[in-house]
Amino acid sequence: MKVLTVVGARPQFIKSCMLSKEMKSNLQTSEVIVHTGQHYDDNMSSIFFEQLNLAKPDYYLGVGSHTHGKQTGTMLVELEAIMMSVKPDVVLVYGDTNSTLAGSLAAAKLHIPIAHVEAGLRSYNKKMPEEINRLITDNLSNWLFCPSPSAAENLKKEGIEKGVYVTGDIMYDSVLYFKNIALQTSTILEDLSLTKKKYYLATIHRAENTDDPDRLKSILKALQKLEMDVVLPLHPRTKSKLITFNYSHLISSSHIKIVDPLNYFDMLTVASQAQLILTDSGGLQKEAYMLEVPCITLRDETEWVETIHSGWNYLTGADTKKIIESVKTIEIPQKYPRLFGDGTTSKKINEILINETN
Ligand code: UD1
Known part of the structure; x- marks a missing residue:
């Protein structure tokens, strides 16, 4: 299978890292990797290839940052040419980014079967670019690998049942594999003078928060009022918006520790040792759960509904008062159900693909 x-x-x-490893160790599979270049800064891209020991991409498109149409369209043109020359049996896409959308559109038009990892997630908010990417990708996919039963339920409601598998969450494979290596090698806690379980980790990068001056201000005001250290790794988008809106005074308090985007090992370390995580990231909400750290989600809705139902995640939106109140009242639930599988998702996906393409 190619x-x-x-x-x-x-x-x-x-x-992608654990499934790539799985495919590499299996003689029946060969993988060609295309990196679109949507993320291109060293600390957003190459450091991850290094730490996760990912193979150098076979193709690098260098698309970079543009409007959604231009970014997705440029990828589409390039991906089509590569797919026509490589002639794969399966195109594999992950998550909900513009790269996911371009990959699935290019493959669908060439009648190449598509496998979507992290299928079936819905926020039911079409203002999010990710929701549009998910809806289209799921509709075009032949294999839909769902991280949880609720994702499969979402697909069922849309009439998508064929090719749907609940495999668990592939990020959990990575967390289990890399957590100890991260804790042993990262020096981030010492570097930032942080005491275990005596600080909060915050991340903000969603367009709905960063591009709306009122929401961004409201979140930053809450962080300003927190009574413990707050580590705030700044996504490039957030950094540029803070300059545009002239908000640097809102992050100038000494308890707010601004850092560049963190590499994977530093992120796993800072996240696992935080008392609480405040984020608008989808991935970090899950990682918080996987690391058994409570989470406050700075959005009005979330795709990861099971983390809310289990009491480990709270939705506050961007409301200053709600955020502060939730930080004060949050409690660690006694129960910790296995929401995202058993850490063998990549193995399961590889087996299904091999069985069904032969
Ligand atoms: C994208 C995904 C989002 C995902 C996030 C993870 C889409 C629609 N969104 O959002 O779902 O959660 O990645 O980080 O695909 N920039 C740099 N250097 C980089 C990358 C980005 O400076 O290496 C800056 C650019 O100013 C760019 C902005 O960040 O315009 C946004 O980057 P982009 O890839 O368009 O979207 P993300 O916000 O990262």
Whole structure:
């Protein structure tokens, strides 16, 4: 089986790594990797290839940052040419980024079967670019690998049942594999003078928060009022918006520790040792759960509904008062159900693909 994998953004390097390892160790599979270049800064891309020991991409498109149409369209043109020359049996896409959408569209038009990892997630908010990417990718996919039963339920409601598998969450494979290596090698806690379980980790990068000056201000005001250290790794988008909106005074308090985007090992370390995580990231909400750290989600809705139902995740939106109140009242639930499988998702996916393409 020849698989062409499309990745491009930071979380996709993490998601693809364990399945790539699985495919490499299996003689029946060969993988061609295309990196679209959606993320291109060293600390958003190459450091992840290094730490996760990912193979150098066979193709690097260098697409970079543009409007959604131009970014997706440029990828589409390039991916089509590569797929026509590589002639893969399967195109493998991950998550919900513009790279996911371009990969699945290019493959569908060439009648190449598509496998979507992290299928079936829905926020039911079409203002999110990711929701559009998910809806289209799921509709075009032949294999839909769902991280949880609720994702499969979402697909069922849309009439998608064929090719749907609940395999568990592929990020959990990476967390289990890399957590100890990260804790042993990262020096981030010492570097930032952080005491275990005596600080909060915050991340903000979603367009709905960063591009709306009121929401961004409201979140930063909450962080300003927290009574413990807050580590705030700044996504390039957030950094540029802070300058545009003239908000640097909102992050100038000494308890807010601004750092560049963290590499995977530093992120796993900082996240696992935090008392609480505040984030608008989808991946970090899950990682918080996987690392048994409670989470406050700075959005009005989430795709990861099971983390909310289990009491480990709270939705506050961007409301200053709600955020502060939730930080004060949050409690660690006694129960910790296995929401995202058993850490063998990549193995399961590889087996299904091999069985069904032969
Ligand atoms: C993308 C995904 C989002 C995912 C996130 C992970 C889409 C629609 N969104 O959002 O689902 O959660 O990746 O990080 O695909 N930039 C740099 N250097 C980089 C990358 C980005 O400076 O290496 C800056 C650019 O100013 C760019 C902005 O960040 O315009 C946004 O980057 P982009 O890839 O368009 O979207 P993300 O916000 O990263």
